[in-house]
Amino acid sequence: MNDAIIKQHVYEANMQLPKNNLVKLTWGNVSVIDRDKGIICIKPSGVPYSKMRPEDMVITDLDGKPFDNQLKPSSDLATHVYLYQQMDNVQSIVHTHSLHAVAYAQAGRDIPAYGTTHADTFYGPVPCTRSLTEAEVATDYELNTGKVIVETFEQRQIDPVAIPAVIVNQHGPFIFGTSLKKAVEHTIILEEVAEMAMKSELLKQDMNTIDGFLLDKHYFRKHGATAYYGQ
């Protein structure tokens, strides 16, 4: 995959965010890693989607150092880089401020697994991180955002492929995938299940989460060796 092709793919993935009403203005970013070639490609910082071109995507090395003569990368780059370093099986990362996922972030809550729509993609509740401390915000904020995400997955013993999203407390979601296509699909689904969960709670107090065996059934209908969904 040469640079023009990877930039084209990352551009197209980023353009899915406004198309699916998951971001406003210049918000959000999608990146991909090519571990063999040793590069990361990410959206530039603060460029409106309507004016963004494929060649504006920014390529960096695996430490997040951009190659010369490019736009400035997304200000969230350091978060992406740390996550790629710590999560071997994640090949693409999305960050949005989609409405209902942010509402859960602002409430500091996990998105509970209430039904099969959730279970088809997320093998359990989408975790919400703890808040960052004042020290973590003051220095290396974006790096520390990555660290609190990794801490959350490690402490809860969650595989980011099995539950490919996280809610950063007071902030918003980061979404993972084994490919650009998967990461963007998970981003669309995350916002949908967040709205479904909120509205379920409006319909019933003290909601029950999905039966464990039904969560298993739907997740493994679509994932792993026993999957039988799709062509």
Add this chain to the structure above:
Amino acid sequence: MNDAIIKQHVYEANMQLPKNNLVKLTWGNVSVIDRDKGIICIKPSGVPYSKMRPEDMVITDLDGKPFDNQLKPSSDLATHVYLYQQMDNVQSIVHTHSLHAVAYAQAGRDIPAYGTTHADTFYGPVPCTRSLTEAEVATDYELNTGKVIVETFEQRQIDPVAIPAVIVNQHGPFIFGTSLKKAVEHTIILEEVAEMAMKSELLKQDMNTIDGFLLDKHYFRKHGATAYYGQ
């Protein structure tokens, strides 16, 4: 109706789901039965709507066995087949994960009949099934989904033509019709009345359901021998 024509009709019916914002990505499926010709036609499994073509629709016999050289049918086929076998007067079935219908499913609640919009199409509350047991999920899950739907209509003595939809607990809606066109219309209306019902409950605690005589009036204004709505 030859195969190309039935596939075209089922394709067009399926395409109404994303057009009316009732599904995301590859979710949902519409099928039709031709009892005289002994065939069922259904959407293929896991194909994005944007890439789906009429010829991708899958035709099976009345036991759900696909004829040769076709794509894999929807993973929910076994549910459709069982419902067609048990419900003689149903000729088309739709399954979606539309947002407000799913919220009722996740809350494990019937959609109450609160007003005439509901009564024009559904002659009473849209029932929510019991949850499936662990054994029912473990083996023949899709078949058992059909069975719990039929059980619900039988135990409550509901005619699936009079109330042409059901909410599967923790999952989402299945919708019925005496034709593809009717089934898709009922799908659009189900999501609308689900949102109306949820928002009515936000406006008033301890909602009353619609007066029985008004339910009768609106339902029979549009259905049966005394109907006088339409041309």
Add this chain to the structure above:
Amino acid sequence: MNDAIIKQHVYEANMQLPKNNLVKLTWGNVSVIDRDKGIICIKPSGVPYSKMRPEDMVITDLDGKPFDNQLKPSSDLATHVYLYQQMDNVQSIVHTHSLHAVAYAQAGRDIPAYGTTHADTFYGPVPCTRSLTEAEVATDYELNTGKVIVETFEQRQIDPVAIPAVIVNQHGPFIFGTSLKKAVEHTIILEEVAEMAMKSELLKQDMNTIDGFLLDKHYFRKHGATAYYGQ
């Protein structure tokens, strides 16, 4: 205004309903009266908006008797006719099942006047009628719907030009105007203020209604001899 022109205008007004997401499928209807020519023109019954043509509009006399060789008029015609007979200053009527207005109907509640958006168009709360009795539903239902609307305006001493809409209990809104254009505008605004009112109540329990002097100010900024809004 000859028949082709009035039909064209009524057609265009009806087409604003799906365009503004105020109806689904074949729902809703708009009519206009020409008291000098002695005619009423209304949408036909049960025709999908996508297939409706200007010549499909139905012209009747002032008693609601359609002239020959036309489609069947809206099943709500008798409601419109009675309202035109009783409300001299109403020249156009709209009926929809718009989502938030229906939610208020199902909750059996007036739409309170909470702010200036409401006051710019509605000079006080939009009233909700009492429910119809079983006898009123059994015989001459559509006529009795008109009667309960007129009863509501008379008992509360409301002028349907000053508050050009009403919520029929368990059903939905009817909207008035001194012209087709005004009636459709009021229909758009009614749905917007209904959603605003519902969401205001989510933000604050025991909402206060708008100060009377601010209601006056905004209503008379746009209406009557002292109006100074617009060109």
Add this chain to the structure above:
Amino acid sequence: MNDAIIKQHVYEANMQLPKNNLVKLTWGNVSVIDRDKGIICIKPSGVPYSKMRPEDMVITDLDGKPFDNQLKPSSDLATHVYLYQQMDNVQSIVHTHSLHAVAYAQAGRDIPAYGTTHADTFYGPVPCTRSLTEAEVATDYELNTGKVIVETFEQRQIDPVAIPAVIVNQHGPFIFGTSLKKAVEHTIILEEVAEMAMKSELLKQDMNTIDGFLLDKHYFRKHGATAYYGQ
């Protein structure tokens, strides 16, 4: 900047309001001030967006007196003029009746700063003014709307560049910017954070506002000498 150019820019900014679903019909208005040339340019009163042309924009002097042979300016002009006179660093003002911002206005509440989406643009809660008194509404209503806005910013010691929006009690939002572009962007963001805040409260009672150090971090990531977001 000659008159045709400023009118074109103000026209384009106004057209962003319906495009972003922030206004209905003829609602809302955007203005800009050119302090050097001594002119203000604002939307005309009561003209539908679909029929509005760039040359319909109205240019006035710094006291809000329109030059000859133009349409009538927005009825909210006096509010804009007073705000420009009192707020030296504001160069553009927007007024809308966007849904969730109005819900906060009708509830008489500030929009709390619950997360980083808010903090990226608004350096603290978006203030809600007190209600106007009967005397303030009776005489010079639009001027007094400007005065209660300025009073709010002064009493709370808020800089309208740091928190570029205000909610007028029982009415709706006014939004500020150092340019037309910024003012419109802030208008889009205000409605989004209002909806996020409302929905966060549905997910959690007794919401906490964002940590002060995180508010600082996100605001100053995008604003001031230490900003590092964007190109």
